[in-house]
Amino acid sequence: MLLDPRGPRFAAAVTTVVLVLVLILTSGWLALAQAAVFAVTAANPRFGPYGILYRTLVAPRLSRPTELEPAEPVRFAQLVGFAFTAVATVGFLTGVTALGLVAAAFALIAAFLSAAFGLCLGCEAYLVLRRLTGRPLPARRVPAATR
Amino acid sequence: MSPAGGALVALLALLAAALTGLYRRRRDGRVLPSGRASADAAPSQQSQALVALGVSPGRTTLVQFSSAFCAPCRVARRVCADVAAAMDVAHLEVDAESHLDEVRRLGIWRTPTVLVVDPAGRVTHRVTGPPARAELLAAIA
CATH class of the missing domain: 3.40.30.10 (Glutaredoxin)
Structure with missing residues (x-):
């Protein structure tokens, strides 16, 4: 699956705003809503709420994308985002506010880097994690579709 | 936690992200x-x-x-x-x-x-x- 790369950038910008609000309001329910958005988008980027917003409101006003990008990195990034906002949700809703703040702050850093610079922190952490923990795999894992 | 505390955390996170992004922009691709x-x-x-x-x-x-x-x-x-x-x-x-x-x-x-x-x-x-x-x-x- 290939995506218009401006879609995920737009989604990251919306996510950035939502996460700033989560931190200011220390709202577990808003964090939960954002976690749900991450979960849906990770499951299928086509059904991501912010992506739908992009396609209906923003994309029609833009020119056609000059370049498409693979969906796999985007999905993985959403999964990482989900993990952090899920922890933030638990933190805020159980009264462990410090945990909520730290987890939401990390999610905000990743979302802002993605929105403003197009950097995917979770994607980079993936190789670092594999390098530190994993054994070599025999099979080639770069999907043929991205070549 | 007051709203000001959360806002401060948000501000620090955005600052850290911006510095990281700018550093990366300078270094990446060189x-x-x-x-x-x-x-x-x-x-x-x-x-x-x-x-x-x-x-x-x-x-x-x-x-x-x-x-x-x-x-x-x-x-x-x-x-x-x-x-x-x-x-x-x-x-x-x-x-x-x-x-x-x-x-x-x-x-x-x-x-x-x-x-x-x-x-x-x-x-x-x-x-x-x-x-x-x-x-x-x-x-x-």
């Missing part, structure tokens, strides 16, 4: 002479790792490390393929995840990372992020 950057292993170990990855001696090779969850790898692939065609050098793309031993020995931490390997099998330059085309051309020439 074609840097290898030396200090490849201090992870002795040169002979590096050569062995390169041979294990399928780099054939006698020809300059662009060795590109990619991974499944890597959007900029696509851009890096195109730049390397173009430069390889223009300069008549080899371009070898490696899945970092399935070659973790070599990844460790060559000091690869991020994808895409591109190594310029000279015909003698030595790493002469290293790029993290999609390479700047002009710098890559200059490094090979």
Whole structure:
């Protein structure tokens, strides 16, 4: 699956705003809503709420994308985002506010880097994690579709 | 926690992210002479790792490390393929995840990372992020 790369950038910008609000309001329910958005988008980027917003409101006003990008990195990034906002949700809703703040702050850093610079922190952490923990795999894992 | 506390955390997070992003923007894609950057292993170990990855001696090779969850790898692939065609050098793309031993020995931490390997099998330059085309051309020439 290939995506218009401006879609995920737009989604990251919306996510950035939502996460700033989560931190200011220390709202577990808003964090939960954002976690749900991450979960849906990770499951299928086509059904991501912010992506739908992009396609209906923003994309029609833009020119056609000059370049498409693979969906796999985007999905993985959403999964990482989900993990952090899920922890933030638990933190805020159980009264462990410090945990909520730290987890939401990390999610905000990743979302802002993605929105403003197009950097995917979770994607980079993936190789670092594999390098530190994993054994070599025999099979080639770069999907043929991205070549 | 008052709203001001949460706002402060948000502000610090955005500041940290902005500094990281600006630093990355300066560094990414720069074609840097290898030396200090490849201090992870002795040169002979590096050569062995390169041979294990399928780099054939006698020809300059662009060795590109990619991974499944890597959007900029696509851009890096195109730049390397173009430069390889223009300069008549080899371009070898490696899945970092399935070659973790070599990844460790060559000091690869991020994808895409591109190594310029000279015909003698030595790493002469290293790029993290999609390479700047002009710098890559200059490094090979």
